[in-house]
Amino acid sequence: LIAEEIELDGRRSDDTTALGGADEPVGAEPVGAEEQPVLVGFLLRARPAAVYVAVAVVGIGFALIAMTWGLVAGTVEVARQLPYVISGGLSGLGLVIVGTGLLIIVIRSRESAARRAQYEELASLLRSSDTSSSTRRGRR
Amino acid sequence: MIARLRSALTTARSPAVVGAALGAALVAGGFLVIGVTWAGASRTLSVQAQVAFLVSGGLGSLALIALGTAIVVLQSLRWLGAAERATFRTVIAAAQRRERDAKRPYLYG
Numbered sequence: 001l002i003a004e005e006i007e008l009d010g011r012r013s014d015d016t017t018a019l020g021g022a023d024e025p026v027g028a029e030p031v032g033a034e035e036q037p038v039l040v041g042f043l044l045r046a047r048p049a050a051v052y053v054a055v056a057v058v059g060i061g062f063a064l065i066a067m068t069w070g071l072v073a074g075t076v077e078v079a080r081q082l083p084y085v086i087s088g089g090l091s092g093l094g095l096v097i098v099g100t101g102l103l104i105i106v107i108r109s110r111e112s113a114a115r116r117a118q119y120e121e122l123a124s125l126l127r128s129s130d131t132s133s134s135t136r137r138g139r140r
Numbered sequence: 141m142i143a144r145l146r147s148a149l150t151t152a153r154s155p156a157v158v159g160a161a162l163g164a165a166l167v168a169g170g171f172l173v174i175g176v177t178w179a180g181a182s183r184t185l186s187v188q189a190q191v192a193f194l195v196s197g198g199l200g201s202l203a204l205i206a207l208g209t210a211i212v213v214l215q216s217l218r219w220l221g222a223a224e225r226a227t228f229r230t231v232i233a234a235a236q237r238r239e240r241d242a243k244r245p246y247l248y249g
Contacts, residue, residue: 078187079184079185079186079187079190082187082191083181085198086174086177086178086193086194086197086198087174087178090174090198090201090202091171091174093202094170094201094202097202097206098167098205100209101209101210101213104213105212105213108216108217108220109216112220112221112223112224115227116223116224119224119227119228119231120230123227123231123234126231126234126235126238129238
């Protein structure tokens with residue numbers, strides 16, 4: 001039994017690889033967020049600060065677009081308006097896209113963290129009930 | 141320290157991180173192209189030439205930013221999915237072990 005015992009520390013074991021999805025990113029060890037580098041860990045831990053950062057990036061993008069509008073409206077020469085559109089308008093639009101992407105990642109990672117916590121709770125419940133049933137069996 | 145460095149190197153080599161880094165590079169490249177386009181367009185007062193800059197550099201940079209962001213989002217979602225599946229495998233493993241133990245004959249029957 002010891003030889004075929006499955007590691008229950010969150011890592012995959014030989015016994016369970018067949019159960020895993022084939023679409024898993026090769027080499028992307030699905031380790032916990034606490035083992036990740038700082039930036040990845042910041043996103044995966046799904047702290048509220050990450051949400052604020054993403055919302056701030058979107059906000060800066062919109063502010064840049066508004067500022068561009070103000071500058072473009074200040075001149076009637078199209079040749080002077082276009083550089084503003086390129087520098088301010090496109091950069092603002094880019095920041096909105098990037099911020100939205102960050103927001104998707106952060107929100108999804110919060111959901112994922114909650115789901116993982118539930119799985120871990122279920123696994124620990126199964127393990128504890130397993131231990132108690134073994135103890136009962138030993139007493140018989 | 142060395143263990144941390146080794147762990148960071150292993151993580152950096154994983155395709156998920158490489159993909160996310162590629163996406164981030166595309167986003168950075170997109171913003172760089174915006175800068176180059178602005179420099180080109182502000183150098184001339186000919187609207188025809190500026191529109192050409194806007195179409196090539198402007199739209200190209202937006203496409204780069206959108207593509208890069210999509211890659212980063214997709215890689216992150218795949219990473220999170222893999223982490224969830226790994227955690228769920230511990231539940232399956234615990235259930236399998238429980239079932240195996242239930243099928244074992246009693247030692248002290």
